[in-house]
Amino acid sequence: xxxxxxxxxxxxxxxxxxxxxxxxxxxxxxxxxxxxxxxxxxxxxxxxxxxxxxxxxxxxxxxxxxxxxxxxxxxxxxxxxxxxxxxxxxxxxxxxxxxxxxxxxxxxxxxxxxxxxxxxxxxxxxxxxxxxxxxxxxxxxxxxxxxxxxxxxxxxxxxxxxxxxxxxxxxxxxxxxxxxxxxxxxxxxxxxxxxxxxxxxxxxxxxxxxxxxxxxxxxxxxxxxxxxxxxxxxxxxxxxxxxxxxxxxxxxxxxxxxxxxxxxxxxxxxxxxxxxxxxxxxxxxxxxxxxxxxxxxxxxxxxxxxxxxxxxxxxxxxxxxxxxxxxxxxxxxxxxxxxxxxxxxxxxxxxxxxxxxxxxxxxxxxxxxxxxxxxxxxxxxxxxxxxxxxxxxxxxxxxxxxxxxxxxxxxxxxxxxxxxxxxxxxxxxxxxxxxxxxxxxxxxxxxxxxxxxxxxxxxxxxxxxxxxxxxxxxxxxxxxxxxxxxxxxxxxxxxxxxxxxxxxxxxxxxxxxxxxxxxxxxxxxxxxxxxx
Ligand code: ADP
Numbered sequence: 001x002x003x004x005x006x007x008x009x010x011x012x013x014x015x016x017x018x019x020x021x022x023x024x025x026x027x028x029x030x031x032x033x034x035x036x037x038x039x040x041x042x043x044x045x046x047x048x049x050x051x052x053x054x055x056x057x058x059x060x061x062x063x064x065x066x067x068x069x070x071x072x073x074x075x076x077x078x079x080x081x082x083x084x085x086x087x088x089x090x091x092x093x094x095x096x097x098x099x100x101x102x103x104x105x106x107x108x109x110x111x112x113x114x115x116x117x118x119x120x121x122x123x124x125x126x127x128x129x130x131x132x133x134x135x136x137x138x139x140x141x142x143x144x145x146x147x148x149x150x151x152x153x154x155x156x157x158x159x160x161x162x163x164x165x166x167x168x169x170x171x172x173x174x175x176x177x178x179x180x181x182x183x184x185x186x187x188x189x190x191x192x193x194x195x196x197x198x199x200x201x202x203x204x205x206x207x208x209x210x211x212x213x214x215x216x217x218x219x220x221x222x223x224x225x226x227x228x229x230x231x232x233x234x235x236x237x238x239x240x241x242x243x244x245x246x247x248x249x250x251x252x253x254x255x256x257x258x259x260x261x262x263x264x265x266x267x268x269x270x271x272x273x274x275x276x277x278x279x280x281x282x283x284x285x286x287x288x289x290x291x292x293x294x295x296x297x298x299x300x301x302x303x304x305x306x307x308x309x310x311x312x313x314x315x316x317x318x319x320x321x322x323x324x325x326x327x328x329x330x331x332x333x334x335x336x337x338x339x340x341x342x343x344x345x346x347x348x349x350x351x352x353x354x355x356x357x358x359x360x361x362x363x364x365x366x367x368x369x370x371x372x373x374x375x376x377x378x379x380x381x382x383x384x385x386x387x388x389x390x391x392x393x394x395x396x397x398x399x400x401x402x403x404x405x406x407x408x409x410x411x412x413x414x415x416x417x418x419x420x421x422x423x424x425x426x427x428x429x430x431x432x433x434x435x436x437x438x439x440x441x442x443x444x445x446x447x448x449x450x451x452x453x454x455x456x457x458x459x460x461x462x463x464x465x466x467x468x469x470x471x472x473x474x475x476x477x478x479x480x481x482x483x484x485x486x487x488x489x490x491x492x493x494x495x496x497x498x499x500x501x502x503x504x505x506x507x508x509x510x511x512x513x514x515x516x517x518x519x520x521x522x523x524x525x526x527x528x529x530x531x532x
Contacts, residue, residue: 005034008120009052011043011073011087020083021116022054028117034166040064040072047076047087054120055082057095057102066090070097081127083119103127105359110348135425145210152203159199163192190281201336205319208343215258215347216414222255222262222287222297223248229266231284233274238503242274243282252287256371256433257348266339269301271362272337276362277305296350296367303363316344316354340497341366372504373432374498380447381429387493387500389429390451391486393508395515396420396462399441400477412471413442419465420444423458435512443515447486447508455483484511 008025012018018036025032035052037043037062040061047055055077059069073082084105085093094105103123106116168174170185207213230246237244255262266285273283285409290298308323315321315392322335342352349369356362381388398416400409413434420431427450435445448458459481471477486504493500 004112005444006031006053006054007035007050007156008054008056009043009046010034010036011038011040011061011238012036012056012058013038014058017058020113020476023113024113024116025120027113029120040069043264044076047073047080053079053080054124055080056085058085059097060087065201066093067096069099070102074101079131083123095389096516099343140211145206148202148206150257152199152206154198156196159192160284163189165193175503176365178225179519186204189423195332198334201340204340205336208340209319213340213347214418215261215344216241216433217258217348218257219254219435220257220259220262222252222257222299222332222368223250225257225262226266226285226287226299227257229263229270233267233270236271237274237283240274240277241279242277243280244270244274245282245284247284247286248290252289254371255297255368256376257350257368259383261344262368265344265366266299266301268337268341271364272364273301273303275304276423278431281305281361293367294370295372296369298364298365298367300365301359306362307358307360308354308362308496309358310356313354317352333444338364338486373509376430376432377447377505377508379503380428380449381501381504382497383449385499387489387504388449389462389489390454391488391504392448392452392455393486393511394452394459394462395447395480395482395484395511396444396445397464397480397515398444398471398477399480401475408471409442412442412469415469416442416444416466418461419468420446423465424448429458432508432512435516445508445512445515452483452485459483470525475532484509 006029010018010021010025012021015038022034022036036048037046038061040063043055043057046052046371049157055073057070057073058293059066061069064072070084078101079309081103082096082101084094084102085108086105087108091105098105103126104119106119108494118289124249128450162488166185166189169177170182170189226246227250230244234244270285271281277283283301283303285299285301287299289294312321312323316323317338319339320335322333345352345368346380347368350367352364352366354362354364381391382485396416398412400412403515417431417434423445424431430447432445432447434442445460448455464483466472466479466481469477472479486507487500489503490499
């Protein structure tokens with residue numbers, strides 16, 4: 001510990017103890033700088049100004065007691081060593097503090113200057129060591145993730161090549177093949193698909209671990225998604241003679257989820273259900289609203305299969321976990337499916353869990369949040385407890401000419417959303433998620449905290465950015481940008497802020513429905529149009 005650089009923050013409310021500790025500190029290390037405060041709030045404020053070399057902390061302060069005291073200090077200054085000053089009577093608590101990240105504890109009555117100096121030096125060194133271990137661990141994790149990601153990508157290329165040539169042979173494009181050869185080639189193709197799925201899982205798990213898994217939530221019908229997943233899995237279920245049932249209340253409101261990712265989760269769970277259920281059994285997918293939780297839809301996939309061992313149940317969402325009894329010739333996964341599924345659900349604001357009875361079957365459940373425009377709008381349309389003074393809804397309509405490639409459409413919409421996000425201020429404006437399209441065009445919306453005069457600049461920016469889309473540069477589509485003012489703060493409005501946000505949200509919904517051609521809207525004539 002460099003004496004010149006040693007500064008200690010002493011958080012101690014007892015003036016006698018504080019003086020004694022300060023004296024011992026200065027005796028042991030004359031160059032030490034001690035800042036003494038009596039309350040936790042003052043200590044936290046001091047940590048906001050300057051990080052000391054070390055914090056000496058009494059646990060029972062006028063504004064904080066016990067474990068809460070060190071929890072808050074560790075949260076505020078995770079990289080600063082903290083040493084607890086403990087009374088004889090709270091030694092057990094001090095030991096608990098050490099378990100949770102505090103470097104050491106000193107019994108107040110036993111402090112000598114030599115003892116204190118040595119304890120502080122060790123604390124600083126230990127903290128430094130821990131920090132470098134953590135850096136090394138992160139570097140190793142990053143290297144492992146990069147390695148896995150690289151290898152997985154490289155493995156894909158030859159696999160795709162095998163897939164293409166086997167398909168070519170199967171289709172008879174290289175000459176006629178005998179039925180037995182066709183059967184063999186189908187087996188090869190099945191194994192290639194399994195390998196593809198494993199590599200995809202490996203890539204996804206690597207992304208999840210390094211925080212790079214992405215979801216793009218939008219407004220979707222969970223009923224439609226479940227129907228799609230069930231349709232896709234019907235052939236697999238039929239092949240194994242497992243029944244596939246569906247019980248979905250069609251009145252369930254729209255959810256806020258990434259449709260591709262939610263579909264992936266559903267397919268994974270249904271696939272597992274079919275895999276672990278013997279012929280003549282069944283898999284049932286349900287979706288319902290639960291009275292105790294009005295904010296989310298509850299989706300479950302139940303099967304009448306072999307069930308899961310109670311000891312294994314807490315482990316099945318762990319990476320690479322596979323029940324040893326389940327790993328037979330038919331297993332094709334890496335034990336990553338449920339881990340990825342749970343991560344994807346969590347990224348979409350839901351949670352996932354499982355229940356099972358050995359021999360009777362299992363139920364995997366997850367939630368997805370309902371779409372609430374008001375909840376999305378709230379932080380953007382309000383400021384300092386009030387509705388903003390002016391609000392505008394900008395509508396960006398992108399229409400491809402019939403000749404343009406429809407296959408690229410999803411990618412174009414994704415790019416458009418990215419471009420729009422570059423045109424707004426994150427704290428004042430909101431690019432709404434895709435709300436669906438009207439069949440021929442994609443319409444995207446931005447809620448902007450500005451007035452009709454100010455929105456011109458934004459619209460200009462939007463046009464400039466959107467015109468960089470290859471579709472528009474190639475003259476294969478048209479762009480139309482329009483704006484409508486939204487109800488904003490009125491001096492006479494006696495409603496609560498929540499009610500006012502609901503009002504804005506209703507109005508935005510009405511305009512979106514109109515924009516998508518779902519409903520007539522009398523405000524149409526008032527809108528100012530800026531056709532491209
Ligand atoms: P994989 O990707 O290999 O299929 P998962 O993560 O999907 O792995 O599943 C992990 C383990 O959880 C499986 O090996 C199996 O033991 C258990 N499991 C998953 N779904 C079910 C189910 N519906 N019934 C019984 N066991 C299951």
